[in-house]
Amino acid sequence: MNTASHTPLKGSHTGRILVIATHTFTQLARMKVFYFLAIFAVIAIASNFFDLPQHAGPEALGANVLRSIKSWSLGAMTLFSVVLSIVATALLLPKDVEDRTLYTILAKPVPRLDYLIGKLLGVLMLVFVSLALMDVLMTVVLQIRTSMVLEQQEAMATAMGWTQDAIASMRVETLANGPNGSLQGAVFAVFLRASIMASLALLISTFSSSTLFTTIVSFLIYFIGHFQADARDVYLHAGQAGEGGVARIASLLVSLVLPDFQLFNVIDAVIEGQALPLLMLGKLTLVGLYYAFFFTIASWFIFADKEF
Numbered sequence: 220m221n222t223a224s225h226t227p228l229k230g231s232h233t234g235r236i237l238v239i240a241t242h243t244f245t246q247l248a249r250m251k252v253f254y255f256l257a258i259f260a261v262i263a264i265a266s267n268f269f270d271l272p273q274h275a276g277p278e279a280l281g282a283n284v285l286r287s288i289k290s291w292s293l294g295a296m297t298l299f300s301v302v303l304s305i306v307a308t309a310l311l312l313p314k315d316v317e318d319r320t321l322y323t324i325l326a327k328p329v330p331r332l333d334y335l336i337g338k339l340l341g342v343l344m345l346v347f348v349s350l351a352l353m354d355v356l357m358t359v360v361l362q363i364r365t366s367m368v369l370e371q372q373e374a375m376a377t378a379m380g381w382t383q384d385a386i387a388s389m390r391v392e393t394l395a396n397g398p399n400g401s402l403q404g405a406v407f408a409v410f411l412r413a414s415i416m417a418s419l420a421l422l423i424s425t426f427s428s429s430t431l432f433t434t435i436v437s438f439l440i441y442f443i444g445h446f447q448a449d450a451r452d453v454y455l456h457a458g459q460a461g462e463g464g465v466a467r468i469a470s471l472l473v474s475l476v477l478p479d480f481q482l483f484n485v486i487d488a489v490i491e492g493q494a495l496p497l498l499m500l501g502k503l504t505l506v507g508l509y510y511a512f513f514f515t516i517a518s519w520f521i522f523a524d525k526e527f
Contacts, residue, residue, distance in 0.1 A: 235329055236337040243341020246314075247307050257349060260299040264292045264357050282492060285396035288364055289490045292357040293405060297486075299353070300346050300413035301441065307342050308420035309433035316428070332519045335421060339515060342417045347410060354406045358398045365397035392492070401495040405486045408500070411507035415478050416441055418514035425521040444480035447473070478510050 315321040324334060369390060376386045420437045427433050482503060489495050 232330070232333055235333045236340065239324070239329075239334060239337025240340035240344060243311065243338050244344045247341065247345050250307075250310075257299065260295040260349075260353055261356065264295055264353060264360060282368075282393050282396040284368060285361065285365060285393070286490055286492065288357070288361050289396070289402065289405075292353070292361075293409065293486055293490065296350055296353050296357075296406065296409050297412070300350055300409055301416055303349065304342060304346050304413040304417035305420045305434055305437045305441075306430075307345065308339070308417045309424055309430045309437065311338050311342070311421075312424045313428060313430050331522050335425075335515060335518050335522060339418060339421050339511075343414055346413050346417070350406060350410050350413075354403070357406075358402075361398045361402075365393065369393055396492040401489050401493070404495040404500045405489040408483050408486055408495075408503050411503055412480065412483050414507050415510045415514075418511040418518075419478075422514040422518045422521070425518045425525070440477065441480070444478045447477055447479045447481070475513075478506070482506060 312321070315324075321334075325331065372389055372393060373386055376389060381389075416437060419440060420433055423433045423436050424430075427436075485495060485499055485503070
């Protein structure tokens, strides 16, 4: 028996949205198809605790091992969150139509915008909880490895007769590659990127009844988003001969519709031990909110005209 058909959806917009989001979260959590992704991500992160081949050699006593842990961990988080956000969102509308849950909810009546926002929030709740758990695991592993690296480095430096200033400088560099606020900011950037993809998949699913089509198109746009900035620069450069103004307007329109995922390359700098400025994190947050709002409103316009 579907719980959604017996869930009270009257009341404020916020109440209805939270009920739908909670049900969506529970619905997705019960789909065992996503478990293999979580298991893969956990294994990829936890494996960094052991002395794997990439940790062998003299560089294992330096910051390279910590960079490797962050690279593997954030890479696993990115892969997991993007795949989960796209596939989970692509499954929602077709499944609700197939189970006739959608007809029951809309007959309450529930505004279609509330329904879409609730579904999106449900997906984002699952992504957020999953990333939070992975973040805890990564932080624990990284903290243990950082302590091990510091102990080995200081022992070797002392044996080689390094001065205290040199040892202190090495310690600062190593700690910069350990768990810190910038690393948590990078995890949040991973979540923002997944939020954009979830809202984009929601938009595509409103005019496509095929889960496979929604998934494929979403992934295509995801990959295109990583090259959008380069293509825009080439286009603007080519338009400087006399159509510079038109080229810039066209480029702006494209960037307003298609996300530029090169903005999220700041994660690579965090992996290298650099700090993530709060201003940049704020910019990424605004970008994520803009695209989530834009795609959700566009979904509403399309979904509002559909008859069920």
